[in-house]
Amino acid sequence: xxxxxxxxxxxxxxxxxxxxxxxxxxxxxxxxxxxxxxxxxxxxxxxxxxxxxxxxxxxxxxxxxxxxxxxxxxxxxxxxxxxxxxxxxxxxxxxxxxxxxxxxxxxxxxxxxxxxxxxxxxxxxxxxxxxxxxxxxxxxxxxxxxxxxxxxxxxxxxxxxxxxxxxxxxxxxxxxxxxxxxxxxxxxxxxxxxxxxxxxxxxxxxxxxxxxxxxxxxxxxxxxxxxxxxxxxxxxxxxxxxxxxxxxxxxxxxxxxxxxxxxxxxxxxxxxxxxxxxxxxxxxxxxxxxxxxxxxxxxxxxxxxxxxxxxxxxxxxxxxxxxxxxxxxxxxxxxxxxxxxxxxxxxxxxxxxxxxxxxxxxxxxxxxxxxxxxxxxxxxxxxxxxxxxxxxxxxxxxxxxxxxxxxxxxxxxxxxxxxxxxxxxxxxxxxxxxxxxxxxxxxxxxxxxxxxxxxxxxxxxxxxxxxxxxxxxxxxxxxxxxxxxxxxxxxxxxxxxxxxxxxxxxxxxxxxxxxxxxxxxxxxxxxxxxxxxxxxxxxxxxxxxxxxxxxxxxxxxxxxxxxxxxxxxxx
Amino acid sequence: xxxxxxxxxxxxxxxxxxxxxxxxxxxxxxxxxxxxxxxxxxxxxxxxxxxxxxxxxxxxxxxxxxxxxxxxxxxxxxxxxxxxxxxxxxxxxxxxxxxxxxxxxxxxxxxxxxxxx
Ligand SMILES: Cc1cc2nc3c(=O)[nH]c(=O)nc-3n(C[C@H](O)[C@H](O)[C@H](O)COP(=O)(O)OP(=O)(O)OC[C@H]3O[C@@H](n4cnc5c(N)ncnc54)[C@H](O)[C@@H]3O)c2cc1C
Ligand code: FES
Numbered sequence: 001x002x003x004x005x006x007x008x009x010x011x012x013x014x015x016x017x018x019x020x021x022x023x024x025x026x027x028x029x030x031x032x033x034x035x036x037x038x039x040x041x042x043x044x045x046x047x048x049x050x051x052x053x054x055x056x057x058x059x060x061x062x063x064x065x066x067x068x069x070x071x072x073x074x075x076x077x078x079x080x081x082x083x084x085x086x087x088x089x090x091x092x093x094x095x096x097x098x099x100x101x102x103x104x105x106x107x108x109x110x111x112x113x114x115x116x117x118x119x120x121x122x123x124x125x126x127x128x129x130x131x132x133x134x135x136x137x138x139x140x141x142x143x144x145x146x147x148x149x150x151x152x153x154x155x156x157x158x159x160x161x162x163x164x165x166x167x168x169x170x171x172x173x174x175x176x177x178x179x180x181x182x183x184x185x186x187x188x189x190x191x192x193x194x195x196x197x198x199x200x201x202x203x204x205x206x207x208x209x210x211x212x213x214x215x216x217x218x219x220x221x222x223x224x225x226x227x228x229x230x231x232x233x234x235x236x237x238x239x240x241x242x243x244x245x246x247x248x249x250x251x252x253x254x255x256x257x258x259x260x261x262x263x264x265x266x267x268x269x270x271x272x273x274x275x276x277x278x279x280x281x282x283x284x285x286x287x288x289x290x291x292x293x294x295x296x297x298x299x300x301x302x303x304x305x306x307x308x309x310x311x312x313x314x315x316x317x318x319x320x321x322x323x324x325x326x327x328x329x330x331x332x333x334x335x336x337x338x339x340x341x342x343x344x345x346x347x348x349x350x351x352x353x354x355x356x357x358x359x360x361x362x363x364x365x366x367x368x369x370x371x372x373x374x375x376x377x378x379x380x381x382x383x384x385x386x387x388x389x390x391x392x393x394x395x396x397x398x399x400x401x402x403x404x405x406x407x408x409x410x411x412x413x414x415x416x417x418x419x420x421x422x423x424x425x426x427x428x429x430x431x432x433x434x435x436x437x438x439x440x441x442x443x444x445x446x447x448x449x450x451x452x453x454x455x456x457x458x459x460x461x462x463x464x465x466x467x468x469x470x471x472x473x474x475x476x477x478x479x480x481x482x483x484x485x486x487x488x489x490x491x492x493x494x495x496x497x498x499x500x501x502x503x504x505x506x507x508x509x510x511x512x513x514x515x516x517x518x519x520x521x522x523x524x525x526x527x528x529x530x531x532x533x534x535x536x537x538x539x540x541x542x543x544x545x546x547x548x549x550x551x552x553x554x555x556x557x558x559x560x561x562x563x564x565x566x567x568x569x570x571x
Numbered sequence: 572x573x574x575x576x577x578x579x580x581x582x583x584x585x586x587x588x589x590x591x592x593x594x595x596x597x598x599x600x601x602x603x604x605x606x607x608x609x610x611x612x613x614x615x616x617x618x619x620x621x622x623x624x625x626x627x628x629x630x631x632x633x634x635x636x637x638x639x640x641x642x643x644x645x646x647x648x649x650x651x652x653x654x655x656x657x658x659x660x661x662x663x664x665x666x667x668x669x670x671x672x673x674x675x676x677x678x679x680x681x682x683x684x685x686x687x688x
Contacts, residue, residue, distance in 0.1 A: 038632070038634055039679055041631075042634075046632060178675070207629075242600065242602030242603055244602075244648050246629070335601075442614075488587070491619075492613070
């Protein structure tokens, strides 16, 4: 007997996983909701401070087809338009449902307040004051899953492998961190909602749990990934001085409200040299800003910590206070006085467009295996609109939960021989043994540096080939020899080792897809192929072959055009 | 203490291991947090040093509560002074290993669901 048996196993309890659990439970399924960290706390959802895009249409007339048009335009020809349409059409439904659960969307005159964000042509980004969107969303969903009948929440259960027989999912195995117990979970359906992979890059906005587990679990189970070459970088992430307790992407609203001068290490404006204008307002698009900062650094003109300066010194203090009063005090606690010195900023890995390939039911090609949230690829194509990630988590989560629940009466595919799988996993992890201490950290650091330097913003054939070769070596030769010695309780090194295994496979898929896409498009910029090639308006699909090698193939994009509805028709 | 480095003392142990204090010297940078120092040790010296944390910077996950020089606080927002600190697990929660204590709500524990069968 496996340790647990359930209709639906949800892997990861962020926005997508919690929504999936609620939806599956209300469709009558029994659910296990497992997170390697604490339920509702470990991922990106609780860290998001900004906005959620949805054509709610209360603030200004809007319609989901307009949101879709903006999403598809940002996606530079690669969106799975079926998924993008689902995202945009159902976002307002989920936002209203969250509203009925009292998440507390900001209102003015009784109407849900919506603001403009880059790439949107209509103000449609709702939020919770003040910079509290993610925490409010996470809290609301935590309450819902706690109240949902039939949802078993398990914190500190890290899922390490799926169990699959004949193309059909049977369940999963994982490790209970507190006591090191191997755990087998039989399930009629499994939903991968384990989030993104931005931790693979040296500079990132990631939590400790964004190392790409979902992608590795999917590949190892026989599912496919799509658009893996497209990580999104946020151009002006905070770099220095050390700032704690604040979202690293916090400078964005500052520069919207106040402007801000972007300067290189010589205190000169430089955006002009890349075909855009700064002159104290700095409105250049994200990809150009990121590229310009990295190029200045490569040319030896970076700021001391390897980024650019962002200066507000030209703005009088009363104006700063008026716009950001309480935040100015929090900055002061961090020893930052914006009137006296500039801060340093640099691009950071922030979101992943690519992910598990699913159909409109969020089903993968493995029977019974679903995916949701940032782990899913396709909806955002080559570039994501700001504010589209949280609705993606809600909408895809709800759908995955609803459709997965339909399998609740299916006979389990779990076999008695599978009972020993979880134990074997732990044995394998400790098999070689003795790879104590510093080796794991060194390997992770090397991977993050490699991904940043060669698979990040400046990509070339040479750099990508080098990175790919090295990642393969690390994955197949070096990682196995680093398996840590066993500790019974909260085996942190074992967790690191499992994480690293997943990270290396996820990293390899990003590098491989980036190497094979010999053009520039959206978030993927090749120094040696600067133009966009119309013939490559196609998606790359990755799979793991029987011998453990990663294969890539090209697939036609999924087109499902929708005309923009006249706006009077909204509501 | 050499220039540019700082010493932290960490109370380690598990229910079945005697408690001990280990000393680590880590590179110092202005404004660094206690968590920065512990993460540096995990990444460079000993990855078995156990601590709970997720968000690192955002002070959102609230998982990293420890005692710093006897005072309870978040490791990620407690600043590390140039003269270092003594870092210990919470005293009022059951110890699991090193800096990890049992902060998981009872209904979110695996054994709560094993019993249900
Ligand atoms: C700092 C920051 C700010 C952001 N701001 C915005 C914003 O303003 N608007 C917006 O739309 N988007 C924003 N995003 C993006 C958005 O927050 C995410 O894309 C979205 O929340 C992802 O939700 P999710 O549920 O798919 O994943 P997550 O919320 O990341 O949850 C995944 C969960 O899976 C768990 N997990 C991982 N691996 C395993 C495993 N092997 N076993 C068990 N559990 C596992 C993790 O612990 C985690 O709890 C931001 C992201 C960051 C990092
Ligand atoms: S690490 Fe998340 S609050 Fe400290």
